[in-house]
Amino acid sequence: MTSPGLAVPRAAAPTRWPDFSRPLAIIGMVIGWELLARLLAGSYILSGPIDILAYLLGNAGLMTRALLVTLEAAAWGFLWGNLAACGLALVALLLPRLQPLISGLALIFFCLPLVATGPILRVLYGTGTGPQVTLAALAVYYTTYLCLLVGLRAAPASWFDLVRTYGRGRMTELLRIRIFATLPYFLAGLQIAAPAAFLGAMVGEFTGAERGMGVLAIRAMRGLDVDATWALASVAAAVSMLAYGALGWIGRRLGSVPPALLMAPPPASGRSPLGLRLALPLAMGLLTLGVVVLLWQGSMDGLGLNRFFAKRPGDVFAFLFTDAQAAANRATLLSAFGATISLALPGYLLGLMLGAAMACAIVIAPALSTTMLPIAIALRSVPIITTAPLITLALGRGAAGTITIVAVMIFFPTLVACLEGLRRTPGQVIDVFESYAASPLRRLTGAQIPAMLPAFFASARMAIPAAFLAATTAEWLATGGGIGSLMAMTASTSAYGMLWSAIVLLALTASLLYLLAGQLEHLVLSRFASEQLVK
Amino acid sequence: MAAEPRDRPPPEVRCQGLAKTYGDAGGALMALSTTDLVFEAGRTTALVGPSGCGKSTLLRLIAGLESPTTGSVEIGGESPLAVRKRAGLAMAFQDASLLPWRTVRGNVALALQLGRMPSDGEAVDRLISLVGLDGFEDSRPSQLSGGMRQRAAIARCLVTEPGLLLLDEPFGAVDELTRLRLNQDLPRLWEKRGTTTILVTHSITEAVLLSDRVLVFSARPGRVVADIPVALPRPRSRDSLEHPRFRMITDQVSAALMEGWQADAAQ
Ligand SMILES: Nc1ncnc2c1ncn2[C@@H]1O[C@H](COP(=O)(O)OP(=O)(O)OP(=O)(O)O)[C@@H](O)[C@H]1O
Numbered sequence: 001m002t003s004p005g006l007a008v009p010r011a012a013a014p015t016r017w018p019d020f021s022r023p024l025a026i027i028g029m030v031i032g033w034e035l036l037a038r039l040l041a042g043s044y045i046l047s048g049p050i051d052i053l054a055y056l057l058g059n060a061g062l063m064t065r066a067l068l069v070t071l072e073a074a075a076w077g078f079l080w081g082n083l084a085a086c087g088l089a090l091v092a093l094l095l096p097r098l099q100p101l102i103s104g105l106a107l108i109f110f111c112l113p114l115v116a117t118g119p120i121l122r123v124l125y126g127t128g129t130g131p132q133v134t135l136a137a138l139a140v141y142y143t144t145y146l147c148l149l150v151g152l153r154a155a156p157a158s159w160f161d162l163v164r165t166y167g168r169g170r171m172t173e174l175l176r177i178r179i180f181a182t183l184p185y186f187l188a189g190l191q192i193a194a195p196a197a198f199l200g201a202m203v204g205e206f207t208g209a210e211r212g213m214g215v216l217a218i219r220a221m222r223g224l225d226v227d228a229t230w231a232l233a234s235v236a237a238a239v240s241m242l243a244y245g246a247l248g249w250i251g252r253r254l255g256s257v258p259p260a261l262l263m264a265p266p267p268a269s270g271r272s273p274l275g276l277r278l279a280l281p282l283a284m285g286l287l288t289l290g291v292v293v294l295l296w297q298g299s300m301d302g303l304g305l306n307r308f309f310a311k312r313p314g315d316v317f318a319f320l321f322t323d324a325q326a327a328a329n330r331a332t333l334l335s336a337f338g339a340t341i342s343l344a345l346p347g348y349l350l351g352l353m354l355g356a357a358m359a360c361a362i363v364i365a366p367a368l369s370t371t372m373l374p375i376a377i378a379l380r381s382v383p384i385i386t387t388a389p390l391i392t393l394a395l396g397r398g399a400a401g402t403i404t405i406v407a408v409m410i411f412f413p414t415l416v417a418c419l420e421g422l423r424r425t426p427g428q429v430i431d432v433f434e435s436y437a438a439s440p441l442r443r444l445t446g447a448q449i450p451a452m453l454p455a456f457f458a459s460a461r462m463a464i465p466a467a468f469l470a471a472t473t474a475e476w477l478a479t480g481g482g483i484g485s486l487m488a489m490t491a492s493t494s495a496y497g498m499l500w501s502a503i504v505l506l507a508l509t510a511s512l513l514y515l516l517a518g519q520l521e522h523l524v525l526s527r528f529a530s531e532q533l534v535k
Numbered sequence: 536m537a538a539e540p541r542d543r544p545p546p547e548v549r550c551q552g553l554a555k556t557y558g559d560a561g562g563a564l565m566a567l568s569t570t571d572l573v574f575e576a577g578r579t580t581a582l583v584g585p586s587g588c589g590k591s592t593l594l595r596l597i598a599g600l601e602s603p604t605t606g607s608v609e610i611g612g613e614s615p616l617a618v619r620k621r622a623g624l625a626m627a628f629q630d631a632s633l634l635p636w637r638t639v640r641g642n643v644a645l646a647l648q649l650g651r652m653p654s655d656g657e658a659v660d661r662l663i664s665l666v667g668l669d670g671f672e673d674s675r676p677s678q679l680s681g682g683m684r685q686r687a688a689i690a691r692c693l694v695t696e697p698g699l700l701l702l703d704e705p706f707g708a709v710d711e712l713t714r715l716r717l718n719q720d721l722p723r724l725w726e727k728r729g730t731t732t733i734l735v736t737h738s739i740t741e742a743v744l745l746s747d748r749v750l751v752f753s754a755r756p757g758r759v760v761a762d763i764p765v766a767l768p769r770p771r772s773r774d775s776l777e778h779p780r781f782r783m784i785t786d787q788v789s790a791a792l793m794e795g796w797q798a799d800a801a802q
C-alpha cells in the first residue's frame with residue numbers, strides 16, 4: 001500500500017470521554033415520563049414506565065399471544081404490499097407510458113380511508129386475518145412504490161451509456177444497473193413500511209377481529225384501562241422501532257448508503273405550453289378515474305359480490321344524485337366531511353409547521369441533534385392512534401383533541417424528514433458559509449432550509465393521507481363526530497350506500513390534495529432548489 | 536457472438552456530413568456543425584477545443600450513443616451498433632461512471648461481462664496494477680479519489696482490448712505527475728496493438744504527447760479549425776517533451792485555439 005493516492009482512514013480523535021449523551025438523554029426521557037405520569041396520576045391520561053412494565057409482566061402471556069397474531073398479519077401485509085409495490089414499479093419502468101396511470105391508481109388506493117375499508121373487508125372476508133393483512137398491505141405499498149420509482153430513475157445517464165457502449169439493451173440495464181441502484185431506496189422504503197404495516201394490521205383488528213393487539217387496544221380503550229392502552233402502545237412502538245432498526249442494519253450490512261432524496265415529485269412537464277401542462281394531467285386524471293370505475297365495477301361483478309354491501313359506482317352515483325333522498329344524503333355526507341376537514345386541516349398545518357420548526361431549532365442548537373433524532377425516529381413509529389381516546393380524555397371531545405391527534409401523527413415524520421434534509425446540506429456549501437464565519441441563523445436560512453425543502457414537501461404530501469387517517473380514526477374511536485364516526489355508524493348499521501359514498505369522497509379529496517401539494521412542491525422547488533428535482 | 540474482437544485489425548472511423556442539433560425547432564442548439572472526418576486505423580487523434588464545443592458530442596456520435604441529425608458514422612465499414620455489439624469499442628466517460636456498489640475489480644470486470652467475454656481475473660488485475668491501483672482492487676469507488684476513479688475507468692476500457700478507444704478527458708482529475716506517468720505508460724498498451732484512439736483533452740501538452748494528429752475545434756457549434764499532424768518519433772516518453780519539434784507543435788495548437796477564439800469574439 002504505497003500508492004500516492006492511498007485513502008488514509010480518518011485518524012481517531014485523541015482520547016476522549018465516550019459519548020454518554022445519547023444514553024443519558026434516553027434515561028432522562030424515561031425519568032421525565034415517569035415523573036409526568038406521577039404528576040398526572042388519577043387523571044386517566046398517562047401511565048409511567050413502571051406501571052406499564054408491571055402491566056406487561058402481569059399479562060405477559062396474553063400480550064405475547066396478541067403480539068404474535070398481529071405480527072403475523074403485519075408480516076404478511078408487509079410482504080404482499082411490498083411485492084405489489086415491486087410489481088407496480090416494474091410495470092411502470094417497462095411501460096413508461098403507463099406510469100402516470102399506475103401512479104394515479106396507486107395513489108387512489110392508498111387514499112382509501114382504512115376506517116371504512118376495514119369494515120367492508122370484514123364483510124368480504126368474514127372471520128380470519130384477511131382484513132388485517134389487506135390493510136397492512138394497503139398501508140405500506142405506496143411508500144415503497146414511490147421509493148422504488150425514485151430509485152429506478154436515480155441512476156446517472158452515463159451508467160446506461162456504459163451499458164450501451166457494449167451493445168447491451170434494457171434487460172442488462174435492469175439486471176446490472178437499475179436493481180442495484182434502486183436497492184438503497186428500496187431498503188429505505190421498507191424501513192418506512194415496517195411500522196406502517198404494524199399500524200395497518202392493528203387498524204384491521206379494530207374492525208372485529210377475534211385476537212391481536214388491535215382487539216386488546218379496543219378493549220382497553222373502551223374500558224378506559226390507561227395502563228393497558230399505554231402498554232399496548234409501548235409494545236407496538238418497540239416492535240416498530242425494532243423492525244425499523246433491523247432493516248437499517250441490514251441495509252448497512254449490504255453496504256447501501258441511505259439515499260439522499262426520497263419520494264421526489266413526479267418529473268416536471270418541462271417547457272411545454274401552459275395549456276398542455278394543465279390539459280395533460282387533467283386528461284390523465286379523468287383516465288385514471290375511468291379505470292378506477294371500471295376496475296371497481298369489474299371486480300365486484302367478476303367476484304359476484306352481493307350488491308347489498310358491495311356497492312357499484314352506479315349505486316353510489318344514484319345514492320348521491322338520483323335517489324329520492326339524494327339531497328339529504330349529500331347534506332349528511334358533506335356536513336360530516338366539513339366537520340372532519342375543519343379539524344384535520346388545522347392539525348395538518350400545525351403538525352407540519354411544528355415539525356419543520358423543531359428541526360430548525362435542533363440545527364441551531366446542534367447538541368440536541370444527537371439525542372433528538374433517534375427519539376424522534378422512535379416516536380415516529382408509535383401508533384399514536386391507539387392513544388387517541390386518552391388524548392381526547394385529556395383534551396376533551398372538542399376540536400382540541402382531534403387537532404392534537406392529527407398534529408402529533410404528522411409532527412414526528414415531518415421532524416425526522418426535515419432533520420434528514422437539513423443534515424444533507426452539501427458540506428461544501430456549509431464550508432462556504434463557514435469561511436465567512438456566518439452565524440448559525442444565516443447558515444440556516446441561506447443553506448440549510450433550501451436543502452430541507454424537498455424533504456419537507458415530500459412529508460407534506462405523505463402527511464395528507466395520514467391526516468385523514470388520524471382524523472377519521474380519532475372520530476371513530478373517540479370523539480364521535482365527523483365523517484369518521486359517520487363511516488363507523490353506517491358500517492355497523494349496514495348503511496352501505498353512505499359508507500361507499502364516504503369512501504369515494506375521502507379517497508378523491510385526499511388524492512386531489514396530494515396532487516395539489518405535489519404541484520405546489522414543484523413550484524417552490526423549481527424556484528429555490530431546482531437541482532433537487534429528479535429529472 | 537461474432538469473432539473475438541482481439542483478432543481484428545483496428546478499424547478506420549469515417550464521419551460523413553456529421554452534424555448534431557439538440558432540441559426541436561424552438562430551442563434548437565447546434566452542438567456540432569457538419570464535419571467530414573476520417574480517423575485512420577491504428578492512429579491516435581486528439582480533439583481539443585473550448586468547453587461546450589461538441590467534443591463529447593462527437594465521441595458519442597461515433598459510439599452511436601447519440602444519433603446524428605445529419606450524416607453518418609462508419610467504423611471499419613460497420614455501423615457503430617454492430618461494433619458495440621461485439622465489444623469492438625470502449626468509451627471512457629468524462630465522469631468515471633463507476634458503479635458504486637462494485638469494487639474496483641468488479642467495475643473492471645463489468646466490461647468483460649457486458650461484452651459477453653469470459654471472465655479473466657488475471658487480465659483484470661494486470662490492468663488495475665497498470666493504472667497504478669495495486670492494493671485498491673477491493674476498494675469501492677467512494678473510497679477512491681477522483682483521479683483514482685478515472686484510472687479505474689481506463690482499466691475498464693482496456694480490459695476488453697477493443698479496436699476503437701474513445702476517451703473523453705480520461706485524465707481530467709489526475710494530478711500532473713500521475714498524468715505524465717499515465718501518458719507514458721498507457722499509450723504503450725494501445726500502441727502495441729495499434730488501437731484506433733480518439734482522445735478528448737484540455738491539455739495541449741497531453742494532446743501532442745499522445746497523438747499522431749491534433750484536431751482543434753472552434754467554439755460552439757464545433758467545427759474543425761485546424762488539423763495538425765504530430766510527427767514526433769514513437770515510443771514517446773518524457774524526453775519527447777524536450778524534442779525541438781514538440782514546442783513547435785504545441786505552439787501551433789495554441790495558436791489555432793486562439794484564432795478560433797478570436798474569430799468567435801469578432802462575430
Ligand atoms: N443531451 C443534450 N441536450 C441538449 N444539449 C446538449 C446535450 N448534450 C450536450 N448538449 C450541448 O451541446 C454542446 C456541446 O456539448 P459537449 O458536451 O459535446 O461539449 P464538450 O466540447 O464536450 O465540452 P466540455 O469540454 O466542457 O466537456 C453544449 O453546449 C451542451 O450544452
Ligand SMILES: [Mg+2]
Nearest residue numbers: 590591629703
Ligand atoms: Mg465534454
